[in-house]
Amino acid sequence: MRVRRSGTTLAGAALAALALLPLSGPAGAAPDPGTRQVPARGTAHMGMGVIEHDGQNGRPGGISVQAVQTEGVDVSSHQGNVAWTTLWNSGVKWAYVKATEGTYYKNPYFAQQYNGAYSVGMIRGAYHFATPDTASGAAQADYFVNNGGGWSKDGRTLPGALDIEWNPYGATCYGKTQAGMVSWIRDFLNRYKYRTGRDAVIYTATSWWKQCTGNYSGFGTTNPLWIARYASEVGELPAGWPYYTMWQYTSSGPTVGDHNHFNGDLSRVQALANGG
Numbered sequence: 001m002r003v004r005r006s007g008t009t010l011a012g013a014a015l016a017a018l019a020l021l022p023l024s025g026p027a028g029a030a031p032d033p034g035t036r037q038v039p040a041r042g043t044a045h046m047g048m049g050v051i052e053h054d055g056q057n058g059r060p061g062g063i064s065v066q067a068v069q070t071e072g073v074d075v076s077s078h079q080g081n082v083a084w085t086t087l088w089n090s091g092v093k094w095a096y097v098k099a100t101e102g103t104y105y106k107n108p109y110f111a112q113q114y115n116g117a118y119s120v121g122m123i124r125g126a127y128h129f130a131t132p133d134t135a136s137g138a139a140q141a142d143y144f145v146n147n148g149g150g151w152s153k154d155g156r157t158l159p160g161a162l163d164i165e166w167n168p169y170g171a172t173c174y175g176k177t178q179a180g181m182v183s184w185i186r187d188f189l190n191r192y193k194y195r196t197g198r199d200a201v202i203y204t205a206t207s208w209w210k211q212c213t214g215n216y217s218g219f220g221t222t223n224p225l226w227i228a229r230y231a232s233e234v235g236e237l238p239a240g241w242p243y244y245t246m247w248q249y250t251s252s253g254p255t256v257g258d259h260n261h262f263n264g265d266l267s268r269v270q271a272l273a274n275g276g
Helices: 010-019 050-054 086-087 110-119 137-149 178-196 208-213 266-274
Strands: 069-075 094-101 123-129 162-165 203-205 225-228 247-249 257-262
Touching: 050 208, 069 266, 086 110, 094 110, 094 137, 110 123, 110 137, 110 208, 110 247, 123 137, 123 203, 123 257, 123 266, 137 178, 162 208, 257 266
Parallel strands: 069 094, 094 123, 123 162, 162 203, 203 225, 225 247
Antiparallel strands: 069 257, 247 257
């Protein structure tokens, strides 16, 4: 809006000020371009919405879990060529690499990242950033498997992970009802298992899961949970999961920002890789 510099009235000044304020909307509405820059398609990565929506409350200290934690990282094209030897020497033993997004994007650094983690001795897997508003769950599962998201029982490959979280490009729940979102996720999971024989890991945050699925509890007995929360404790888990398998606890770790704990020692990571 252009406001004349001459003859400005109090009413005109008030209208001009109002024009600069962000518009509010219902929960799950598309982000206002005036308040937040919408990233380019393909640039989404695991946990990019956590701080904005859930905040950040310290780093894990005295973790009240029964098992030893095994350190891991997750990477995408944002990290480029990763210094895997440095990470291995720092104690990182497993990694997930972004392979795909929607049915339109493949990580150009996937080979260096996925094979590089394997080469230094890590157990590694691939993840898919879901965009439920662009294609069906089955179509995205096929795209994922066809472009690096498969699984092989070699003792070093983790099952694929579905990254389902806040939409960085628009409406938080991708324009879907809670029932529609559950149906989309089930479609992806069923297709992934048909293609690979494995149940995919689900990466999500409790607050998003509550808002966009109605806190659906039906995947807890089949699909390992990878929870996102940047705090000193994991906190409340989504319904249906009595425990987490992995916890993304920070986006500001050493060498690679996104660091994770596996809820168990290295033998449990190996067991998940082997289908146990």
